[in-house]
Amino acid sequence: MSIPASRKRRLLIGASFVLLALLLSACAANAPQDTLKSAGESARRSEDLWNLVFPIAVVIFVIVEFLLVFAVIRFRTKPGRVASQFHGNTKLEIVLTVIPALILAAISVPTIKTIFDLAEPPTGDVLNVTVVAHQFWWEYRYPDLGIVTANELHIPVDVPVRIRLEGQPTDLVDSTPEVIHSFWIPKLGGKQDIVPGRLNLITLSASETGTFLGQCTEYCGLGHAEMKLLVHVHEQADFDAWVEELKVTPPTTDPLVTEGEKLFIQGQFAGGPACSSCHVADATRDAPNAGPNLGGFATRETFAGAVLDNTEENLVRWLRDPAAVKQGAKMPNLGLTTEQITALVAYLQSLE
Ligand code: HEC
Ligand SMILES: [Cu+2]
Incomplete structure (x- = not known):
């Protein structure tokens, strides 16, 4: 079958436009997860390496593609032309093996150095954080500070954070085997797998305050696409204040909040057990839990893997049917009544 030349040209132009569109879709002036705008030492090291290796790769790509296209056009089939017939060219093969080997050897020096530098445990002032990945949310334990939180990680600026990535063997909601997740905050560094039954270590640090976005990779x-996370980077004093605030559970006199707390602790619902069989609402209780620790919940900007803004409306939707707002969410639909939801939302919003 042969395609007429005019049709071929149209196809080619169409394909070029599709390619161009794909290329342009990768451009963003201020993408929240831009690896090439690092905001911390460990991400900067990766970026420096990229800045060195990528231009070399581009030059090689251009040379190879030029030679390829040149050969395709220059030596294309023509009536009466016969390709020269020979087998092997030892000199050429040696040259084409030695040149790439030398380039790779040269690139491997800074690459290996960066890998080893990044793996080096930090010295001096260090914040230890244990990250546990669950389907489909993140748990953060601060062993030296005695607090636990979820999805939104808080760290002080300019302090190296030693992160233990702990892979759980099973999921605590349904006892199914846990799977591999990967922890990545593009502007701060990372991308390291969390493997069931294994421990991986990485170091991150932030050189500026602010909020950074990350996600499971x-x-x-x-629920994978909705397993995001936020990192809040504070001045040291603000970080210390956050820790202290998280440690105190505010007393309440509001009857609706008290009603919500009672439901949370001992409510028996049509669709499942009390909230407290999977959650604790106390950041100082470092027990293994099937669901996120809800201590200080009202101070979080987001919830459910940082995909929902922490608003009353979203909380109502969440409690009505979690999996309807977040694909794959393992929190069951508890069949709550509107009155129960109202009281529970008031309680959740009191957890400052
Ligand atoms: C069988 C275990 C289970 C029960 C019972 C349960 N939850 Fe959950 N809950 C979870 C899991 C698992 C998640 C995480 C879902 C996700 O983000 O993928 C979650 C998430 C949440 C979140 C979002 C937390 C965050 O920071 O992302 C809130 C709020 C919440 N649950 C409230 C409740 C309330 C209130 C009840 C009782 C009416 C309840 N849960 C009952 C397992 C449970
Ligand atoms: Cu994932």
């Missing part, structure tokens, strides 16, 4: 099931 290893496909882990239905």
